[in-house]
Amino acid sequence: MKYNITIIGAGIIGSSIAYCLSKYDCSILVVDKENDIANEVSMANSAIVHAGHDPEDGTLKALLNVEGNRMYPQLCEDIGARIRHVGAYTVMTSPEQQATMDALIKRAEERNIPYEVLTAEEARKEEPNLADDVIKVLSLPSTAIIIPWEVALKQMQVAVLNGTEVKLNCEVKAIRKNENGYVLETSQGEIETEYVINCAGLYADRIANMIAPLDIHTNPRRGEYFVLSHDAKDFVHHIVYPIPTDKGKGILAVPTVDENILLGPNAEETGSCEAINTTSSGLGYIRQELARSVKNVPFHHTIRTFAGLRPSISTKDFYIKKAEGEENFLNLLGIDSPGIASAPAIARYVDDLLKLPYEVKASYETKNPYRFNFQDLTPEEKDAYIKEHPAYGNIVCRCEQISEGEIIQSIHEVLGAHSIKSVKKRVRPGMGKCQGGFCQPLVLEILARELKVRPEDVLYDQIGSNVVLDWKGGNGNA
């Protein structure tokens, strides 16, 4: 198989790049070793579109974060992804932090980022759960939250409609050169390509080393989180950050798009790209550190804990460069935070850097056509819709109130859901309080029916993650 461009990695970066480049009249392939779009770093993070005041002057992070933040509203509008401009409160709790606070304000000023300094009293009116020793607050209203896998998926869907191909469960194992460009040796055979864009997240250093030795290594840093149920949705309405230290942004309280609360992340070097396990020490640290910025934390509403790994590198900045001596092989390394916030700007930067020799197509899509969201309807509209499409009246997930119709819809879209987890990422059954206790058996049944496979072949996520072993034909009287 031959392609003009191959993108390795279907995280938010690969998806943003595919969306941007799919305007060209050329063949594009995206490969990912996972069984769904955005299943690794882009699946487990704080989901914040940072304002851009945090990265140091002169860094790529500063440049692309600020630009990315400005691009997001239009992007989300175009692809039909949800974004909430909740704003951020950076809270100062001791006079020694004044210098850092001043530096942040100066950067916000210079980068044209809207901000406001609030007294503790003013801030408390909006956020009664700020810690008692908060003395001053830097408010950053352009800070927003999104759902990273939604933004990735919706961009990738447009790319596919523009002709991009996506191969999942396709791991790149080795790369060699030939007269036309490169040959990728993958778990699904060989792929020939003129250009390679390596945005393989945690594994981008390994991919880079397949073509030219590179003295930069990803050093996975784990961040763990608590997820609180909707019952805790009023705990904070803004993202609450402590004043950053040299260790990082600190422990945050983040409202999510779907009105949950995330608490975390810590930062711990793991030395392993697989260590997405949570630890009692990590979760304990979050409990303790959170008290610096907020009080009355409703930990009893925890419905889940999870961990993600940051693909960090020692320079601490994004590394976006062509491989040594290779005009057509681009490496993206160290895309840790603010990778999400910067994603659309990174894609544009990559486009500029590559100077691709292809024409822009006479017509191509920038808008995602899958816009129908049943949840947005009024009761009267829902009634009318259900009368035409009865499956939308059949509620499958009691906690998040997701209907059978929405699940079927997610299965039959381009890059549709095909596993329990991919349904959950697209329409949320199992994300609520019971974590799928009631609905997972029903979702399994719907998947089997719609995909015409046996229930025992339905996967939770990866190959090998089958949910039930075999069917014995029993029933309630077995």
Added chain:
Amino acid sequence: MRKVQCVIIGGGSAGLAAAVELKKNGIDDLLILEKGPEPGGILNQCIHNGFGLHEFKEELSGPAYAERFADQAKELGIPIECNTTVTAFYPDKTIEVSNSSGYEIIQAEAVVLAMGCQERTAGQIQIPGMRPQGVYTAGTAQRYVNIDGYSIGKRVFILGSGDIGLIMARRMTLEGAKVLGIAELMPYSNGLQRNIVQCLKDYGIPLYLSHTVTNIEGFPRLNKVTITEVDANRRPIPGTEKVFEVDTLLLSVGLVPDNTLTVEAGIQLDPRTRGVEVNEYCESPMPGVFAAGNVLHVHDLVDYVTAEGRKAGRGAAKYLKGELKERGGFPTKAGNGVGYVLPQRVDYPKEDPTVEFSFRVRTPYKNAKIVVRDGDTVLKEIKKPALLPAEMEKVILPNNVLANIRNELTIEVKEAE
């Protein structure tokens, strides 16, 4: 907008009993809304025997017990809409309802909440480690095995000695799986004594008390769990780890009332029961809104759920007939050794001949004394050879005593001399 005098949300044991009682008390304009394909609730997946010893003086299977009440409701002509989910409930007692024929708003005069409970999950108890496939809550496993007829694992470990876990230990063994053991954090079991004997001892399944799961390994499928003994403060004791090679871990670590709708309607929950606060008619602080069964507090015996459903049904009928007007009674209090007392208030102390109070002890007691007080005045003392947190206790007081209560009614437990 459809108008119905009394809507019952949930057609499990509690909802069915409430509806039957409402009807018997002269309320005809009733409607039960049930999400599942048939009434009965959680009982439909409990195919073992052991239901109805109090109610019918015989041991029925879950579905058989449910059927008796569903039949009764049918005979009385009570309408039940199945495959119908309540998606919202507002303080003005309007209810949004979804099913495959449409989305509807119903205006009720009274509402009985009977939505049952949910299981606590791995996330809620925060077991550290990976999140592989093969970890199920015991109730979900029960559904996969008993209703859908799947096998879910071959080598099984169970965390938590709640009744569902005990019953699933036996079930999985009968299905041909090997159950390697059950770990329980507390130094005592949270399940009924009879289940420990019938489900564990009879099958030689070890119960590790004062143990918890401290690590989960394997990806994408579970292949190992580590359990560790815990000290008196429930902290793992290093060096006491035991490793089990299993492909399945069932969690039976507690049930939580399913009050999503209730909270959205703005009714506060009692943090101890995680259900609404109620008076002796199961009426919440929001007049005309009643609650019964597992949505109110988690029960271990369905017979008690049925009794509570009746109480709520009778209360709702009285409310609709305008018989519950002036509230004026006293609060109750969980004293020493007691986790919670229900009802949290008595509002009409003179209305009925007696009021029944339910409670659970926090820890096991031998040779105990239940003391009921009004302030410092002791109203009643009951000696008990044993009290267990897993078993709900009851105290009944006559209205001549209740009418004279001045402070609050406290129930406490002491070691008997």
